[in-house]
Every structure is written in C-alpha cells, then in structure tokens.
Amino acid sequence: MPFDLIVVTFGFSLLTPNVYRVNVNLDRTSSGFCIGVQGTIYEAEEKLREKGRLFSFGDVVHNEVEVKRLEDLGLVTVDEAGFKELKNAEVLIRAHGEPPSTYRIAKENNLTVTDTTCPVVSRLQRTTRMLFELGYQIIIYGKQTHPEVIGINGQCNNQAVIIKHADLSYPEEIAGLDLTKKSALISQTTMDVPGFYELKKNLEKLFAEALSLEATPWMAIRDIDITADITGVRPMPTLVFKDTICRQVSSRNQKLHDFSLANEVVIFVAGKKSSNGQVLYNICKDANPRTFFIEDIDEFQESWISNSDGNLVENVGVCGATSTPMWHLEKVALHIEQFAQKNSSH
Numbered sequence: 473m474p475f476d477l478i479v480v481t482f483g484f485s486l487l488t489p490n491v492y493r494v495n496v497n498l499d500r501t502s503s504g505f506c507i508g509v510q511g512t513i514y515e516a517e518e519k520l521r522e523k524g525r526l527f528s529f530g531d532v533v534h535n536e537v538e539v540k541r542l543e544d545l546g547l548v549t550v551d552e553a554g555f556k557e558l559k560n561a562e563v564l565i566r567a568h569g570e571p572p573s574t575y576r577i578a579k580e581n582n583l584t585v586t587d588t589t590c591p592v593v594s595r596l597q598r599t600t601r602m603l604f605e606l607g608y609q610i611i612i613y614g615k616q617t618h619p620e621v622i623g624i625n626g627q628c629n630n631q632a633v634i635i636k637h638a639d640l641s642y643p644e645e646i647a648g649l650d651l652t653k654k655s656a657l658i659s660q661t662t663m664d665v666p667g668f669y670e671l672k673k674n675l676e677k678l679f680a681e682a683l684s685l686e687a688t689p690w691m692a693i694r695d696i697d698i699t700a701d702i703t704g705v706r707p708m709p710t711l712v713f714k715d716t717i718c719r720q721v722s723s724r725n726q727k728l729h730d731f732s733l734a735n736e737v738v739i740f741v742a743g744k745k746s747s748n749g750q751v752l753y754n755i756c757k758d759a760n761p762r763t764f765f766i767e768d769i770d771e772f773q774e775s776w777i778s779n780s781d782g783n784l785v786e787n788v789g790v791c792g793a794t795s796t797p798m799w800h801l802e803k804v805a806l807h808i809e810q811f812a813q814k815n816s817s818h
C-alpha cells in the first residue's frame with residue numbers, strides 16, 4: 473500500500489479467532505502543506521522567533537488551527553482596514569501574493585515587508601503584467617474575492633474579467649467581456665484543471681460566434697515567441713491562454729482519488745476558507761461518497777466510521793489540503809485511532 477499506515481488492532485479473543493482491525497491510514501504523500509505555504513510558515517516562524525511579533529495581512533494560511541498556533545507565537549492578523557492603519561511595523565505578505573497597491577501602502581506607512589509570495593504566484597503575476605502591457609484583455613478563471621485573484625487583478629489595473637463558472641452560466645461574470653478585443657485566459661492557481669479547459673472551450677465558442685468565425689483553439693502562450701511581436705516580425709495571436717494551475721495541487725488529484733478509493737471512509741481535513749481544500753475534497757467525495765469534511769476534530773462524528781451493522785469499518789483514510797498542516801492530520805488520525813481502541817473495549 474503506497475500510504476503510511478497507523479494500524480490499530482483490537483477485539484482479539486482467544487475464544488473466537490476473529491481479529492478486528494481498524495487501519496487509520498494517514499496520507500503523507502499528497503496531503504499537507506505545499507511548498508509555497510511551507511515557505512510562508514517557515515518565514516513567519518523565523519521572524520516570530522527573532523522579533524516576538526509579526527503582522528500578517530490576512531490569514532497567513534486558510535486554516536484556522538494553524539493560524540491559531542502562529543497567533544499564540546505572536547502573529548497578529550490584520551484585515552484591510554487594520555493594514556492601512558499600521559505604521560512602522562513588520563508585516564508578512566503570505567503565499568497568495570498581493571496587488572501593487574499593498575506594496576505602495578507599505579512604503580507610505582514605513583512597514584518592513586517580509587514577502588513570502590509563492591514563486592508560482594509571482595510567475596503568474598509577472599505573466600499577467602506582461603500580457604496586459606501587450607494589450608490583452610485578461611480573463612481569470614477564479615474566484616472574485618480570493619486573495620490570490622485580487623493580487624493578480626492588481627497586475628492589470630483591476631481590469632480583469634473574472635469567471636468562476638466554467639459553463640458560463642452566470643451572465644454577470646461575462647458582462648464585462650469585450651468579444652472584439654485580443655484576450656488572454658489564465659487561472660487562479662488552485663482552480664480545477666478540467667474546469668479551466670471547459671472554460672477555454674466555451675470562450676473559444678463565444679468569441680467565434682461574436683466574430684462569425686468558426687471556433688478555433690486559442691494558442692498556448694508557451695508556444696508563442698513574444699520577441700517576434702516586439703521586433704515587428706509577426707504579431708502576437710489575438711486569443712491566447714496559459715494554464716497557470718499549480719501542479720502542487722493538481723498533481724495531488726489522482727493520488728487523492730486513489731487514496732479515497734482504497735479506504736472505506738475518508739476524513740478530509742481542511743479550513744473552510746481553503747479553495748484548494750474544496751477542490752480536493754470534491755475529488756475525494758466523487759471517488760468515495762463516504763468522505764467527510766472537517767475543519768477540526770470536534771466535527772468528527774463517530775457514526776461515520778461504523779457500518780450499518782454497527783461494526784467499525786476496516787480502513788479509515790485521513791487526508792487534507794495543501795493548507796492543512798501535517799501535525800493537524802496526525803492529531804486527527806490519532807483521535808480516530810484512540811476512539812477505535814476505546815470502542816473495542818466495550
């Protein structure tokens with residue numbers, strides 16, 4: 473089995489040869505902090521050790537238990553209003569990144585910035601700036617209010633068209649689209665890959681219909697030589713896309729799918745605000761309908777790991793999002809393990 477196992481054996485009797493086992497399988501290969509979040513937490517802890525106090529603009533990670541742990545070490549989370557009022561302080565920019573206006577305010581207020589924007593997000597921000605400067609209308613597959621999307625939109629003067637529903641079923645999301653303009657489709661890093669390509673297909677159709685043309689696939693930016701446009705050799709294509717979904721997230725999809733199939737019950741642990749948590753939870757739930765989402769152990773229901781005959785299941789999987797700390801997954805696994813042991817003695 474490809475996953476690390478915590479195995480609980482209970483219910484052993486000399487009179488009956490049955491050995492009842494509950495395997496609590498903790499997924500260490502495709503759950504837990506991604507590299508971007510690890511970088512942020514590492515920097516935050518280092519600063520807190522040095523200074524004892526650090527301000528974070530927004531939740532340092534979309535996981536309340538981890539935020540609480542860092543707040544106990546001296547981290548102070550501020551919202552937008554609180555950030556604008558801060559002066560002469562140390563402030564952390566988290567992995568999601570920020571729009572240019574945040575850096576302007578930090579400079580005006582004499583804030584020392586610890587910038588932990590994830591390199592994947594930095595690259596996406598740079599791509600957005602470049603495309604915008606080349607005259608493209610920016611279309612983002614993402615969630616309007618997600619901090620990363622706010623940061624990306626800031627790179628194009630807040631003029632991006634942001635679409636969350638790949639089937640274009642929300643007319644208000646596409647009301648601002650100029651179908652005659654050269655356009656570039658990109659994505660929030662934590663959106664789902666199939667949704668991105670569904671949106672691309674629907675946009676290809678929409679733009680083609682508006683221009684009375686036959687729908688043709690948009691060009692991938694990686695296949696375009698920008699210098700050809702800059703040097704005047706050949707103009708850039710008018711409709712382009714870049715799949716900017718983070719593979720730290722999407723590469724986990726198949727593994728979590730398989731992990732969910734391999735367990736009778738899956739306990740998925742993540743913060744309710746975690747976008748990536750929602751995507752990965754849905755993947756687990758699709759693979760195994762007996763998947764349950766919890767933010768913390770108090771939401772766990774013991775009945776979830778019982779079969780209809782009242783017996784406990786044999787395999788319980790514990791997994792989570794890129795924003796779920798491994799220590800927390802271990803805590804949840806241990807709790808289930810202890811419950812199983814306790815239950816066996818009755």
Ligand code: SF4
Pocket residue numbers: 506507508509567568590591592593661662718719720721748794
């Ligand atoms: S999910 Fe990807 S883009 Fe987002 S913080 Fe993690 S590594 Fe960076």
